[in-house]
Amino acid sequence: KTKDAANSRDLASLAYQHTLFSMVPQSEVQSDGPCIYVEGKGVHVTDHEGRQLLDMMSSTSRANSLGYGNEEIARAMYEQALRMHYSGTTRFLSEPTVTLAAKIAELAPGRLSKVCFVSGGSEATETALKLARQYQQNTGKPRAFKVISRWNAYHGSTLGALSVTDWLNVRDIPDPRAVGHSFVANPMRYRNPYGMSEEDYADHCASHLERQIQFEGPDLVAAFIAEPIMQANGVQIPTKSYLQKVREICTRYGVLLVIDEVITGFGRTGNWFASEHFGIEPDIMTMAKAMSAGYAPLGAVMTRDEIADALPVFRHVHTFSGHAVACAAANAVIAIKEREGLIPRAAKIGAEFGANLAEAVAHLPIVGDVRGLGLWHAVDFTRDKQTRAVFTDDTVKAVVRRMRDLGVVVSAIGSALEIAPPLIVGKEHLDRTVAVCAQAITEVA
Ligand code: PLP
Numbered sequence: 001k002t003k004d005a006a007n008s009r010d011l012a013s014l015a016y017q018h019t020l021f022s023m024v025p026q027s028e029v030q031s032d033g034p035c036i037y038v039e040g041k042g043v044h045v046t047d048h049e050g051r052q053l054l055d056m057m058s059s060t061s062r063a064n065s066l067g068y069g070n071e072e073i074a075r076a077m078y079e080q081a082l083r084m085h086y087s088g089t090t091r092f093l094s095e096p097t098v099t100l101a102a103k104i105a106e107l108a109p110g111r112l113s114k115v116c117f118v119s120g121g122s123e124a125t126e127t128a129l130k131l132a133r134q135y136q137q138n139t140g141k142p143r144a145f146k147v148i149s150r151w152n153a154y155h156g157s158t159l160g161a162l163s164v165t166d167w168l169n170v171r172d173i174p175d176p177r178a179v180g181h182s183f184v185a186n187p188m189r190y191r192n193p194y195g196m197s198e199e200d201y202a203d204h205c206a207s208h209l210e211r212q213i214q215f216e217g218p219d220l221v222a223a224f225i226a227e228p229i230m231q232a233n234g235v236q237i238p239t240k241s242y243l244q245k246v247r248e249i250c251t252r253y254g255v256l257l258v259i260d261e262v263i264t265g266f267g268r269t270g271n272w273f274a275s276e277h278f279g280i281e282p283d284i285m286t287m288a289k290a291m292s293a294g295y296a297p298l299g300a301v302m303t304r305d306e307i308a309d310a311l312p313v314f315r316h317v318h319t320f321s322g323h324a325v326a327c328a329a330a331n332a333v334i335a336i337k338e339r340e341g342l343i344p345r346a347a348k349i350g351a352e353f354g355a356n357l358a359e360a361v362a363h364l365p366i367v368g369d370v371r372g373l374g375l376w377h378a379v380d381f382t383r384d385k386q387t388r389a390v391f392t393d394d395t396v397k398a399v400v401r402r403m404r405d406l407g408v409v410v411s412a413i414g415s416a417l418e419i420a421p422p423l424i425v426g427k428e429h430l431d432r433t434v435a436v437c438a439q440a441i442t443e444v445a
Contacts, residue, residue, distance in 0.1 A: 152167065
């Protein structure tokens, strides 16, 4: 025991000395300490101090969709590493890369058929934007370089992805215009700024996109990028009509619709891809995270034949694109999700969980809205149920911290608390989360 304690202190002090912590204030690292996960099985992790936690965030990034310690995935990666770990790039493919692309083409909505692999979500955004611009250059809109995005969007941390991101925490540079861009309204349902009805505000947001394309100049706009369900401020599910109108507007102006499924793809919302809920076909679609369930860094960009075929050459390359071991992991992940029926299960148990959560917390004085889809849920907090005003202090973080003290890991996201468990989560874990959430809110409020 003494040895374990010394070991955990060593790890923490090594982390302090040599880690450039990102996205967390130094003061918070000092007060809460680093959290080092040393072991995991299923939906539980053990940290360096020996605490067992129920991970209801799929490893903080929402990527770990099949839980920890999955032997089938580990074995697939091991066997691929021994057989052919890495084939290089461009024309040099590996077997799992080819079979994975074919499988994703089968699962993806509409006519999306061609796949370009990358190593994560930000790279996927970069690749999608370049693909859109190169397509436009080759097909009658040679000057189109601009990309329109939305308020509160998150598409990644690299410079191109950051240009279409409106999450101020990561916008370190006042005007990171690696890509010409502007932002239009996103259809928040619980808190729209004009107090309109949901449908009217959805129409307003879609019209804003049309006006912005006209303002920027249709010949100069290459693409519009959007998450089908926005994570910012907690699982913002638009109306079906909004995304359908967006689809029509993009088609009318020859603007490519890039749908970012990095966080929603591969089952999170109870469908393989969230686009399916809204009946839309993206021109370009990005994905990462749950694709490999976090077992390897992997992402991808998809498009349809007509767009891919319009490019004499796609000018874009990353050393680790289509890495054989990462693709072997993703093939195993997809096989497990299909075989175990985990995606329809996520839709079913997610709906039950959402109803139980709402019943347990919606009446509490600081809870404004409880919403979600599949296994992705949010509790949105307010200082005043009438005005729906957000908390400007640390109330949301305090609830998350209290839940963690009670052994359940969830996340604060703006005004809301977010819950995104691995798809293998059991009913008993979901029930415990409901109870702990209600207890933490009651204690903090
Ligand atoms: N797009 C969305 C919608 C995301 O949620 C994220 C990450 O959270 C990204 C892009 C960036 O992905 P990555 O962190 O893998 O670069």
